[in-house]
Amino acid sequence: MAFLELKGVEKYYGPVHAIKGIDLSIEKGEFVVFVGPSGCGKSTLLRMIAGLEPINGGSLWLDGREITKLASSKRDLAMVFQSYALYPHMTVADNMSFALRLANVDKGIIREKVQRAAEILNLAKYLERTPKELSGGQRQRVAIGRAIVRAPKCFLFDEPLSNLDAALRGQTRVEITKLHRELGATTIYVTHDQVEAMTMADRVVVLRDGAIEQVGTPLALYDKPANTFVAQFIGQPQMNVIDTAKLPNAFGAGATTDGFIGVRPEHVFVKPAGESGLSGKVEVVESLGLDTIIYTQVGEVQMVSRQNKRTALRPGDAVALDIAPTAIHRFDRQGRALAA
Amino acid sequence: MNHLSLIVRTIVAWLVTLTIVFPLIWLFLTAFKTELQAIAVPPELIFTPTLENFHEVQARSDYLLYARNSLITSVLSTVIGLALAAPAAYSMAFFRTKKTKDLLMWMLSTKMMPAVGALVPVYVIAQTAGMLDSLTGLTIVFTLSNLPIMVWMLYSGFKEIPPDILEAARMDGAGVWGEFVHVIRPLATGTLASTGLLCLVLSWNEAFWALNLSSANAGTLATLIASYSSPEGLFWAKLSCASLMAIAPIIVLGWFSQKQLVQGLTFGAVK
Amino acid sequence: MNRLLPRLLFAPAVVSLFLWMIVPLVMTLYFSTVHYNLMQPGEKTFVGWENFAYFATDPDFAVSIVNTLVLLGSVIAITVVFGIALALLINEPFPGRGIVRVLLISPFFVMPTANALLWKHMMMNPIYGILAQVWIFFGSTPVDWLTDHPLFSVIVMVSWQWLPFACLIFITSLQSLDRDQMEAAGMDGANPLQKFWFLTLPHLGRSIAVVVMIEMIFLLSVFAEIYTTTGGGPGNESTNLAFLIFKQALMNFDVGVASAGALFAVILANIAAVFLIRMIGKNLDK
Secondary structure, eight states: OOSEEEEEEEEEETTEEEEEEEEEEEOTTOEEEEEOSTTSSHHHHHHHHHTSSOOOEEEEEETTEEOTTOOGGGSOEEEEOTTOOOOTTSOHHHHHHHHHHHTTOOHHHHHHHHHHHHHHTTOGGGTTOOGGGSOHHHHHHHHHHHHHHTOOSEEEEESTTTTSOHHHHHHHHHHHHHHHHHHOOEEEEEESOHHHHHHHOSEEEEEETTEEEEEEOHHHHHHSOSBHHHHHHSSSSOOEEEETTTSTTTTOTTTTSSSEEEEOGGGEEEEETTSSSEEEEEEEEEEOSSOEEEEEEETTEEEEEEESSOOOOOTTOEEEEEEOGGGOEEEOTTSBBOOO | OHHHHHHHHHHHHHHHHHHHHHHHHHHHHHHTSOHHHHTOSSOOSSOOOOOHHHHHHHHSHHHHHHHHHHHHHHHHHHHHHHHHHHHHHHHHHHSOOTTHHHHHHHHHHHHTSOHHHHHHHHHHHHHHTTOTTOHHHHHHHHHHHHHHHHHHHHHHHHHTSOHHHHHHHHHTTOOHHHHIIIIIHHHHHHHHHHHHHHHHHHHHHOOHHHHHHOOTTTOOHHHHHHHTTSOOSOOHHHHHHHHHHHHHHHHHHHHHTHHHHHHHHTTTOOO | OTTHHHHHHHHHHHHHHHHHHHHHHHHHHHHTTEEEETTEEEEEEEOTTHHHHHHHHSHHHHHHHHHHHHHHHHHHHHHHHHHHHHHHHHHSOOTTHHHHHHHHHGGGGSOHHHHHHIIIIIISOTTTSHHHHHHHHTTSOOOOHHHHSHHHHHHHHHHHHHHHHHHHHHHHHHHTSOHHHHHHHHHTTOOHHHHIIIIIHHHHHHHHHHHHHHHHHHHTTOOHHHHHHTTTOSTTTTOOHHHHHHIIIIISOBHHHHHHHHHHHHHHHHHHHHHHHHHHHHHHHO
């Protein structure tokens, strides 16, 4: 059995089937990201693992022991909350040592552990401050420190970066990744941001409506999405997913299949009008410096392309879109990926 | 233009305020006058203050007795009230059920019944139980009168504790008792203090039950002041002094509990 | 354990309040149907509706109802109108605003009997009172307020006491007024009066409702002021429902009739309470 195992885990809110039979195996030391749109159940699932929400069906196993009905306080899991949930009336040091104090650990050992965690997180200078005297980024580090000090079996992160501003978010993302490498701790990380998922995870679990859409390494999800949902969720800008009925002969052999065609923007090459490819008209050009994104109207369909060259094209220009056949993903009418 | 309107507003606001508060200011001044100065016509604004009234009023044994009664009934009703209200509010805030809201509403509704509606039965019960003119009787009535407001205020205060801090405590290994001791109690002291303060103010000022259920033995300052209403003798200055001593502490306490007052007395209907 | 603990915790408070509510209510219902005089405690004879009839046909009854309504209506009108005016005045910052706010709340914390005495002797006394001095200053004869205009005097006292309460509530409400909305209206060409009528007043609507209902409930029991100053008189000119009940119970010792009157008061209060409860309930859901 894996280190953390979910077997057929279910949850109901009254008649609503919120979490639908989740099976998942997580190995020791893995950094697993739960990602998905709002309301997909990722936070609920995390809270069920933490013990903050009851599990209505199935079982949860940690390190060989079943913990399905065990109280949160006894699961040996640490959670970093989205709002940090620091104890406002305690100093940073007290916040971080709270769990150990509750467990009556020797004071000397507590001091040592807190000091070590504080040094790793650059909080050593702030140990005697209270949360309201700290900045958002510092508070977040205290929340992480509180979890590290406990050296739990598994870390649970609930959208920890969403309350930080953009600059801090990028920086902290890197810090968390480095921390994971240093500590080697099993981690489950919940986010709605697919960039965080792609950059931080060993494996990504894509969730929708309480069920798993796909599990795999970030690049596996990128290159071989199991369905149109995953295909469009991962990757920025979104993959172009086109109903074959709208452009029946556009994609060469195999285009007669009924369903959808998917192609990533970086595999759509914008050529001058008249060259081989789909003919269309430029709608919008977005020049981001490094990348240039071009929105082209082809018949009824809008296609997005991305290139790292600057362009002289302007809205209204006629162009031809060239697509490499090897870059085409095929999906059936239900959105499931077809074998290449 | 803006500057002018600021000046106008400031002057008007201060004039209006001073007019409204004038009776209290006059009371304050009169307490420091001699009796002759107090009844001077036209009234004296400048005078040399004297403390003789304060000495005389306090020398009266009934004043001290009544002040003591006010203190005892206010403090006791606050303490007992908190002891009853705090667990109830705690239970409703942290062990919420579908019926919690109805329970709270019902509690509040008991405060909405006019005191006069219960006057007769309470008087009869007090009489039968020998609790007329007793501090016990008054304390019980004060406590019950203020209980709904106290439960309500404590409930609101408890609800302001962010639930995820409690979850964090749970993850850190705290059981129900641990949550209470380490998180709720430290964070709720402010609410407890302000609720207690409000109850103190309401009990001290309580006049309806005090007037009807007490007299020579258990009378509070509220009743003592009422008894000064018959115009025997000219003791405006002493009257003012006695009134001032009775109301001053509460006005000061009231200044500190303004916000809680709005919350408490409007049952939170205004945000 | 999970079910028991919460119930144990709120049991004492709930039981106490339940008794506090039920016992007087049941007793009042019972008393209202019997002839019971506190001077003759042994005798309790069942008289059915007689007490209600007696109370309702008491010449003082109609007067007391009118007085109660006049008192209620006047105090509410005065506190709401002047409360809003005051709140608007001190809503924007100006030098000394903190002190002003603290001073303004003071009348509310004066105990009702001291309030009554203050007005009776300091202000309204026709010889030494401040109002008398002011009247003399302007060359007219002072008014004997409590004798000539007893109900009006009581209204003044009670309004003075409750004005700060209303003002404080309106200030709180004004603070949540959306500034952006005001600015947008200004850019749309609204003048201050229009802004008040179309934006501020509707926003205050809810707190006005709350003030009206709260005052209706608490003002029904105005008692101490009347007891201390006019004793309900002269005659019955300043007797309200609460004082009438008191007169019957503790001056005539007629428990039966007083109880019948009390039920009238309870019904009146219930009407206001129903609306207030609904408002609070909506707020609790948020």
